[in-house]
Amino acid sequence: MAGPGSSQQTNSSNWRQIVTSLYPDALTRTYCVPPVNFNKVPYARGTVHGTGHSALVLHPPSGAAPVHNVPPVSQRPVPPSRYSLLTQEPDPQAIPDNVQESDLRDDFAQNHMMVNLQELGNSRHEVMFILSQLSFGNYLNQPAYAAATAQLPRPSQLDTKKTKYSDGEADFVLIHRQHGILIGELKSVGKSQACSQNPQPPADADVAKRVTKAVKQLDRSETVVRHLVSDVSPGLTVRKALFLPYVSTEQLERVLDNDPQLKQAVCRSLGAGSAAEASQLCCCSDQLSQPASYWHGTPAVLSQLSTWWQHRMACSVYTLLTDDKYLDIVARFVGPATTVSVPCYNGVRVEVRTAGQAVAELGRRLALLVLTLQQLDLMNRNPRLVCLTGPPGTGKTVALVLQGLRWLLQGHDVQVVSTLYTSRAASRMIAGQLGMALSADPTPPPTPGSIALHHYDFHNREADVQQAVTDLVARVKDGQLHVLLDEALFAGSDVYGQRNTTLVGRLAESVPGLHLWAAGVYHTDIPPSLRPEPLTVPLRCAPSVLREVQTAVDRLTAGIHNYSDSGVPAPGDGLRVIRLSHHGNAHTGRWPAECRQCGKEVAAELRRLGVGSGGNSLPNSPAPLSYSDVFILTQSSELQDDIEDDAGRVTSRASGVVRGLRDEGLPVCVLGEQDWRHNRARWERDVDDVAVAATDRVTVTRYDWLQGLERRVVVMLPGRDKEVDEGLSDEEIDLYDRLSAASRCTTQLIMVDVPPVTTAPSTAT
Template sequence: MFVVSELNFKDYLNEPFYAKHTGKLPKPANLPKELRHHGKQGDFDILVINRQRGILIGEMKSVGKTKANREDTDVVKVIDKAVKQLDKYEVHAKHMVSDIAPSPTVRKTLFLPYVSHTQLRRILDDENNSKLQQVVCQSLGAANTAEAVQLCCCSDQLSQPASYWHVTPAVLSQLSTWWQHRMACTEDTRLTDQLYLDIVARFVGPATTVSIPVPCHKKDRVEMRTAGQAVAELGRRLTFLVLTLQQLDLMNRDPPRAFITGAPGTGKTVVLVLQGSRWLRQGHDVHVLSTVYDTRAISTSIKQQLEMSLSASPTPSLTPGSVSYHRYDFYNREEDVEQAVTDLVACVKNGHLHVLVDEAFFDSSVDRYKNGPRHVQLVTRLAQQVPHLYLWCAGVHNSYKPPALQTEVFTVPLRSAPVVLREIRPVIDRYDNVDDYSDSGVPAPGDGLSVIRLSHHGNDHTDGCTVDCAQCGQDIAAVLRRLGVGSSIANSPSRLSYRDVFVLTRSTDLHDDVTNEAGKVTSPASGVVQGLKDAGVPVSVLGGQDFPHNWARWEGAVQDVAVAATDTVTVAVYHFMSGLERRVVAVLQGSRGKRDDDAGRTDERIDAIDRLNAVSRCTTQLIMVSTPPALTTTTSTPPSQTTTTTTCNQLV
C-alpha cells in the first residue's frame, strides 16, 4: 500500500507537463454541480491506497494533547468538525476515481492519538451527544457506538507520545486489530492490479507534485518524483557560481597576464568571464579571441556572458567598456597570427589592451599541432608591442607554459557530478599534459544519476559506426522521453528542455540532410540524426560536412548553440563544443570519420580522447552509446560502479 499525508487538493494532478494526459480526468475543481457545495479546497490528512482493501481516508485531530483541551466538551467539538470534513473528503475522493470502473471501495476513519477508546465511548454514549453519536455512526458506517469506536484509531493503538518511535509487539497487535476492523477482512475484489496502479499513479505519481512550505526560504520545497526532475534539479545546483580559495586568490592578486590550465570543468572559463567583467566595469574594452574553429562556440558564449553581466548590473558612476569578438584560424592559416597582432595593436587605448582567449593551446611538441607555436607567437608579439598588456588565457593542456604568462593550475572539479567525473578521471592518467583532479575541494550537491549505457547491437541496428545508426538515435530519443525532456513549460527549472541535451561524436561524417538549390535532398542525414527526427526530437546539427562548404550556415549554427537560443537537441562533432556544457549528454563512442586522422592511435587512445573531450561536456546525466566489446576490438575504460545498461524497450 501507499500512505500519503497532507495531500492538498490543489496539488492533485497539478503538473502542467502532464496536462494533456490529465486534462479530462476528474479533479476537485470540476466537481459535478450537485456536489459543489462541498467546496473545492481541502486536503487529505491521511490517505491510504491498499491493494487488497481499497482506499482509506483519515482525519487527524490532536485534541487532548494539552491539559486545556482534554475536557469532553472540547473533544465533542473537534469530532463534530472532523466528521463533517471526512464526509467532504469522501465526496472528493470518490469523485477523483469516478471514471474508474468498477470504482474502488472508499472508507473513512478518525485518528485521535490523545483520546482513548474509553473516553471516546463515554462521549458518544452520553445522552447529551445523541446527535453526534448518530452522525459518527452514519459517517463511519457503524451499526452502533461500540462499532464506531472500534473503527477509530485512538491512543490505545499507538505508541506512547513520549517515545512514539518505540513500536512494541503490543502496539502492533492493537494496530492490527484496528486495521482489520476498519478495512474489513474481505478483499476488495473490484480492485485489480491495473486499477491499483492507475490509482497510485494519480495520487503518488509525477503528475501530482507536493510542495512543502519552508519558513526560511521564499520558495517552497518541491519534491523530485522522476529521474528527469532529479537531473534538472541537480543540473541547476551545479550551475551555481562556486569559487575555490585558489580562484579567489588569483582574482585578488589580479596579475596582468595569466594562463589558467586544468582538467575540464575546473572553472577556467568562469574565472575568465569574471576577470573580463571586472575589466569592463573599470571602463576598459575587452577583446575576446577565437583562434581556431574549435573555440568558436565557447568564445561566443563568453562574449554573451560579458554583455549580460553589464546589462544585469550596470555601473552608473563609470562608463563601462565594450566587448569585441575576433575570429581567426591559426590551425589552417599561419598569416592569421600576424593579422591578429595587427588588429589588436590597433585597438590599444592609452597603451592598454585587455584580451581573453579560452581553449588556448601552446603545445609545440607535435608537428600536427600547428596552432601550438602560433599561440606562443601571438602572446610573445603582443607582450613586445603593447606596453600595458592584460591577457588571460585558459586551456586544458599544460605541456608548455609561455614565460610571458603567469600559470595557475586548477584541479578542483566544479562542473560535473561525481558519477560523471568517474568516467573521466581514469583516462586523465594517459595524458602527460593534463592535470588530474584533486580529491579535496567543494563538495558536490549530489553524486548524480547512474550512467545510462546503450548498446549499438541487435535488431534494427546498422552495421558500422553508431553515428550511422538510426536505431541508436531512436534509443537515445527513448531515454530523453523517459527523462521528460521537451517540457512545454519554457525554461522551467524543474524540467529538462531539448536545449539541455548534447549528442556528441568524433565522426566528421556527421551531417543533416544535404539539399541542392532546388531544395531536393541529395544526401540524407546521418543515421543517428534521422533516428532522432523520426522519434519526434527537434535537432540542430553541427557536423563536419557543413564546416568546409557552408561557412555562414556553420557559423550561425555555432552561435545559436553557444547561447542556447533554440530549443533543440544539438548533435555535433564534439571538438566544436569545447568549453560548453549541458545537463544531458549522449556520447557516441568509437565513431570515426572517413578522414585518416586516427592513424597511429590505438582504440584505447581514441576512447580516452572521447572521454576527455565529450564526456566532460556533461554536468548531470551521461548516456554512453557503444558497440559491445565482443563485437569490436575497442578496449574501453571500465565503467563506473554506478552504471545502468539498458535497451530502448526497457526504457519505454
C-alpha cells in the same frame, strides 16, 4: 494536471493515472523518490571585487576562515540566459545556515544507502518505490487537494501530548508490489568523515546510543505508516530494518549481546528471537559497497545485499495487494496531494519527483556561480598575465568571464580571441555572457568598455598569427590591451600550440601594458610571460558524470592536472549513467552516428526524462528540460545534416542518427564536418546560436567544435574521425571521448556502447 475542485482530485483512478504518467513503468521496475539525494552544501558568500557580483564559495565545515563577512554590494541582475555563467540565487545577501560535519556525514550515508537499494532493486527487477527522507508533515498537505483528502487517514490524527507523529520523518520507506512496506531507519555512526574514505569502526557505546534512538524512531514510523494505509489495505505487511552502513553485523550483534535492555527492544521491534537474528535483519556494512566506491555495486556486494533482502522480506507475497491498491498507496505518498520536496541551501524547498525534474534541479544548482577559495583569491588578486589550467569543469571559463566583466566595468575594451574553429563556440559564449551582463545592469558605469570578438585559424594559416598580432595591437588604448583566450593549447610539439605561444610572446613584447588571461586543459609549455594557475576542483558536473571523465584524466596523464577534492560535497551525486547499445537487428552501420535506430532509442530516453515536454505539471517543481539542454556529441566524420546544392536539392542525406531523432519529432541542429565544408555561413550561424542556447533545439555535433560549453544532458556517441583518429585503438578513442564529450555534461550522461567488430558491418539505410 487538473485544478482545484476538479473531479480528478476526488477520483482515485485519476490519481493512479497521474502516478503512472509520472512513473510510466510503475508496475515493472524500481523508482527512487526523490531520484537524487540533494546534499547540504556548506557555502559562504564572497564578493568578486570590481565585478559587482557575489558568489557562493565552497567552504569546508572546519579549518577555513569565513569569507562571507564582506562589504555588501549592489547585486547585479542575473543575465537572461539559461546557461549564464554568472547565475546567482535570487537572494544574494542571505547567509546560508551553518552546515556541520555531522550533516555531511548524514548526507553521505543517505546517498550511500539509496544507491545500494536502487542497485538491489534494479538487479533483482523488483517492483517498488524507494522513498527517502519522507516527512510526515508533507503527507497529503497540498491545499488544492484538501477537500479530496479530508476523510483520509492523516498523521495528525495520531498526535498526542507526548508524541507529535506529524512532525516525524522516515529515512526510507520502501513500498513493494508483492512484499508490502519496509521502513528503514538510517544511522551514519562510524562515518568519521564526510568524504568517501573508509571509516574506522565506531565505539560500541556510540553504536548502542544510535541504535537505541533508531529503534524508537522505527516504532513511531511504523505506527504512522500503518495508520496511513489502513483504509486501503488494513492487513498490509509492514516490516522494519536498521540501516547501519558503517557498522558490521558482528559488531552490532556484540553490542546487542552486551546490552540486554537494548537487545530486547531491537528484537521486539524487528520481530527477532535473538541478537544474532536481529543483526541479520539489519542492513550493515557487510552487505553494502565500500564507502570509497559507494556507487560500485560489485556482484559480491549485490549477492550479499540480495541475501539480506530475502531474509528480511521473507519472500512472502501479500496476495491482497492488487495493482490498483499498490498504485493507490504509491499515489498517497508521491502523488499530487503530497509534497515531495528537497531542501536548498537558501531555505527554499523545491518539489523533485521524477528523474527529469532531478536532472533539471541538480543542473540548475551546478550552474550557479560557485567559486573555490583559491578562485576567489585569484580573482581578488587580479594578476595581469595568467594561464588557467586544469581538467574540464573546474571553472576556468567562469573566471575568464568574471575577469572580462571587471575590465569592462573599469572602462577597458575586451578582446575575446579564438585562434581555431574548436574554440569558436566558447569565445562566442564568453562574448555573449559579457554583453548580457552589461545590458542587464540597470546602473552601468558612465563609460563601459566594448567587446570585440576575433576569429583566426592558427592550425591551417600561419599568416593568421601575424594578422592577430596586428589586429590586437591596433586595439591598444591608453597603453593597455585586455585579451581573453579560452581553450588555448601551448604544447610545443604541436604547430597550433607553437603559434599560440608566438602570439602571446609577440603581444607581451609589443604591449607593455598587456593584460591577458588564457585558459586550457593542458598545463605543458605555458609561455614564460604567463603565470600558470591550476584549477583542479570540479564545480560544474555531478560526481556520477565526473567518475566517467576521471577515467580519462587518470589514464591520459600527459599534461593534464588531476582533479582534487575540495572537502565539500557536490549538490548531489547525480543520476546513474544511462547506457544504450548499438547492437541488434535494427541497428545499422559500424558507429552510432550512422544508425537510425540509435537516433530513435536516444530520442526515447530523452522523452523519458521529459525533454521538451513543456510546462510544469506540479507546483514548485523545476522548469522542465528543454531541447536546448541536450548535446549529442561524437567525433565521427560520418555525422552530417542533409547536404543541398545551390538549387536546394538534397544531394546527400543526413546521418542515420539525425534521421532517427527527427523520426521521433525532435528538433535538431546538426554541426557536422560536411556541413562545415559545404555551408560555412550556416555553420557559423548555428555555432552562434548554440553558444548562447538561443533556439530550443537538440544539438548534434562533433565534440571538438563545442569545447567549453556544457549542457545538463549529454549523449556520447562513439565514432572515428578518419583523419585524426588513424592509428588509435578503440580504447584510446573512448578515453578521448570521455575527456572531450562526457565532460560537457553537468548532470545526466547517456553513453551508447559499441560492441567489438565480429563480422563486417552492414550498410546504413
